[in-house]
Amino acid sequence: MFEIAYFSNVSENTKRFVDKLGVQHHRIPVMASETPLMMSEPYVLIVPTYGGGDDATSVPKQVIRFLNQQQNRDFIRGVIAAGNTNFGDKYCRAGEIVAMKCHVPLIHRFELLGTPYDVEVVHKKMETLWNQH
Amino acid sequence: MAETKHKIARPVNWNKLEDPMDLEVWNRLTSNFWLPEKVPMANDIQSWATLRPEEQLVTMRAFTGLTLLDTIQGTVGAISLIPDALTMHEEAVYTNISFMESVHAKSYSSIFSTLCSTDEIEQAFRWSEENPYLQKKAEIVLGYYRGDDPLKRKVASTLLESFLFYSGFYLPMYWSSRAKLTNTADLIRLIIRDEAIHGYYIGYKFQKGMEQETEARREEIKAYTYDLLLELYDNEIKYTADLYDGLGLTEDVKHFLHYNANKALMNLGFDPLFPREVSQVNPAILSALSPNADENHDFFSGSGSSYVIGKHEATSDDDWDF
Ligand SMILES: Cc1cc2nc3c(=O)[nH]c(=O)nc-3n(C[C@H](O)[C@H](O)[C@H](O)COP(=O)(O)O)c2cc1C
Ligand SMILES: [Fe+2]
Numbered sequence: 001m002f003e004i005a006y007f008s009n010v011s012e013n014t015k016r017f018v019d020k021l022g023v024q025h026h027r028i029p030v031m032a033s034e035t036p037l038m039m040s041e042p043y044v045l046i047v048p049t050y051g052g053g054d055d056a057t058s059v060p061k062q063v064i065r066f067l068n069q070q071q072n073r074d075f076i077r078g079v080i081a082a083g084n085t086n087f088g089d090k091y092c093r094a095g096e097i098v099a100m101k102c103h104v105p106l107i108h109r110f111e112l113l114g115t116p117y118d119v120e121v122v123h124k125k126m127e128t129l130w131n132q133h
Numbered sequence: 134m135a136e137t138k139h140k141i142a143r144p145v146n147w148n149k150l151e152d153p154m155d156l157e158v159w160n161r162l163t164s165n166f167w168l169p170e171k172v173p174m175a176n177d178i179q180s181w182a183t184l185r186p187e188e189q190l191v192t193m194r195a196f197t198g199l200t201l202l203d204t205i206q207g208t209v210g211a212i213s214l215i216p217d218a219l220t221m222h223e224e225a226v227y228t229n230i231s232f233m234e235s236v237h238a239k240s241y242s243s244i245f246s247t248l249c250s251t252d253e254i255e256q257a258f259r260w261s262e263e264n265p266y267l268q269k270k271a272e273i274v275l276g277y278y279r280g281d282d283p284l285k286r287k288v289a290s291t292l293l294e295s296f297l298f299y300s301g302f303y304l305p306m307y308w309s310s311r312a313k314l315t316n317t318a319d320l321i322r323l324i325i326r327d328e329a330i331h332g333y334y335i336g337y338k339f340q341k342g343m344e345q346e347t348e349a350r351r352e353e354i355k356a357y358t359y360d361l362l363l364e365l366y367d368n369e370i371k372y373t374a375d376l377y378d379g380l381g382l383t384e385d386v387k388h389f390l391h392y393n394a395n396k397a398l399m400n401l402g403f404d405p406l407f408p409r410e411v412s413q414v415n416p417a418i419l420s421a422l423s424p425n426a427d428e429n430h431d432f433f434s435g436s437g438s439s440y441v442i443g444k445h446e447a448t449s450d451d452d453w454d455f
């Protein structure tokens with residue numbers, strides 16, 4: 001199974017979803033003063049959307065900084081996005097942007113803490129992705 | 134409030150943040166600021182005329198119901214959170230939320246003035262004052278807003294922001310899915326987006342408050358949350374039936390309610406309650422929530438919205454360099 005790298009703001013919705021997955025995971029730090037995360041194994045990125053309707057700020061700046069590292073881009077194999085359908089067309093937009101920029105598939109979208117169904121789907125899709133590589 | 138503790142009046146210093154979330158949410162809320170006067174409504178006049186009288190009546194009633202909730206949240210709910218704020222910046226965010234609720238409340242009047250006669254408008258407002266289920270939901274949340282438990286107040290507020298509005302929001306999304314009242318739907322989507330940030334922020338502050346409580350008290354508040362949700366839910370089901378039975382939409386609305394009740398709980402950091410089978414939203418309603426970018430909805434089609442006034446520039450070291 002691929003590892004997971006994820007970002008979660010101080011609200012920690014995404015963190016709680018990741019904790020439910022039971023997959024090896026690494027958190028992208030919230031504060032710029034913390035040691036940056038560098039991935040050295042293939043991984044799937046989980047990213048919450050923060051644009052509030054604005055594309056320019058949809059991907060959290062911490063995730064942009066993380067992906068600006070060539071090494072982190074080399075190991076990314078897929079992306080999962082979090083969001084809230086209240087944001088309409090911008091629902092999980094961050095996932096679409098990362099998928100496009102890094103040329104990896106957007107394998108799932110979920111809202112807030114995710115449901116048991118989301119956990120199930122993510123397991124299945126991560127497995128499919130693993131078997132394809 | 135900070136002032137009362139220190140016995141001196143303190144000015145809010147935005148250059149010294151205790152919780153960066155306050156500035157983040159402030160920025161997002163201010164850059165999302167909009168006014169109903171900027172949203173074109175005229176295209177709906179013809180469409181409104183194609184609705185049957187009963188459909189028009191239910192629509193107006195749903196909107197006065199929403200007006201009531203926004204009025205409560207603007208004049209009582211958001212303001213009642215100010216004295217409990219943990220930071221001065223949090224106080225400022227509540228004043229923004231409060232003002233925006235008044236904008237929401239006023240926007241329904243914009244819709245009415247475009248589509249309905251003065252007489253019809255007055256009748257619909259009278260209905261909202263006399264409908265027992267609508268009055269009951271107002272009474273339940275107002276009870277907690279006036280009560281003396283800061284955490285319970287935040288729970289009631291989050292449930293209003295993230296659950297109670299949705300019996301009303303359903304209808305404009307339903308019309309939009311049938312290509313009716315699409316201007317109205319554009320405006321309602323702006324409100325729906327605002328409510329997501331309100332529910333997120335108040336829910337987040339609730340969770341910060343919970344961290345400072347004993348385990349026993351946390352259990353008490355959690356049990357209270359589920360009880361209150363169920364109390365509101367029972368009433369909401371009756372309100373929904375009262376409003377929608379005539380249009381045959383009640384069952385569909387219920388799914389939407391379950392779905393949003395689960396999201397309200399998640400905003401408070403709790404697990405969803407309603408199982409997937411009963412909380413799957415009609416796909417037509419879901420796609421009405423996010424209309425296609427290349428239709429005539431310019432708001433969602435790009436980052437530069439014609440309705441939005443303030444806009445933030447990302448600083449350059451946060452930019453992509455590939
Ligand atoms: C200011 C703000 C803006 C948001 N913008 C979007 C958005 O554009 N699209 C979306 O799908 N979700 C959006 N969301 C919802 C978040 O992605 C969602 O709450 C997520 O669970 C946050 O994850 P985290 O707590 O792990 O940081 C926004 C939330 C906030 C508070
Ligand atoms: Fe509102």
Ligand SMILES: [Fe+2]
Binds near residue numbers: 331332
């Ligand atoms: Fe609100």
